[in-house]
Amino acid sequence: MKQQLLALALAPVLALSFAAAASATTLTFDDIGADGFVPANYGGLDWSQGDWFNFGGAQDPYTAHSGDYRVASGFLDADAATTIRSATPIHFDGAWFSGLDGATVTFNLYYQGALVATSATLDPSSTPSFLASGYSGLVDQIVVASPAQGSYAMDDFTFTAAVPEPQTVALMLAGLCFVSGIARVRNRR
Known part of the structure; x- marks a missing residue:
């Protein structure tokens, strides 16, 4: 008893x-500390599917939201090359974007191989704007879709581990x- x-x-x-x-985890990319490809297991996520490039310094219109560093996808990559995976399910909040006008971005969210949600579409500018996932369920794969890969910068990628x-x-x-x-x-x- x-x-x-x-x-x-x-x-x-x-x-x-x-x-x-x-509590939410925000990947600022500043802790990578140098220009170059994002490490395959950065922030506990798998970035190895694409060629995400980390860069610092002032480069208008690719303005960082916080700190000095942000990431960009490879120029003219297929959307599949922007896949970010998580070995364990997460709740994905969203990320901040800046970039060329017309380089629209959308999140495609997957769980166990099935597309579970698609976010709104954001048209970036030199002023960083937040693109929310718009989905509160679990995901294990995030694809950043854009007709102009390499023409935007992403910063402050925010997610919460599932408990x-x-x-x-x-x-x-x-x-x-x-x-x-x-x-x-x-x-x-």
């Missing part, structure tokens, strides 16, 4: 701990209480 009460008392604490662990829902944590604790209760009964015999 004490163990069950302890588990019930710990459930809210664990749920809050999981919620705190779900168990509070109901899942409570269910796990209930199972743990059940198993510990059975173990106690067996130990008394």
Whole structure:
């Protein structure tokens, strides 16, 4: 009985701990620290499908949103070459864009191989603008679609790692209480 009460008392604490662990990650590209290709596993994501290039310094209209660095796709790449993958599901918030007028960008979001959402379309300018994913579900692959790859810059790519829902944590604790209760009964015999 004490163990069950302890588990019930710990459930809210664990749920809050999981919620705190779900803080957003923003990749600024400034920590890469040099011009060159984005490392394959930068920020815990897989950037190896494309030739994302990190660059710094003032280059109008490719204005950074924060810091000095931002990334660009390869010039005239196919959209598939902009694929960013995550080994574990994430919630993708969006990113900031600047670039040439007409170099519109859209996010295509995938989960387990299926297209689950497409964002609005943003026409960049020299003033960085945020393009929200517009989707709150889980994704494991993000494609930045544009008819003019290489003519925009992306900065402050923001996502949140998926964490168990509070109901899942409570269910796990209930199972743990059940198993510990059975173990106690067996130990008394």
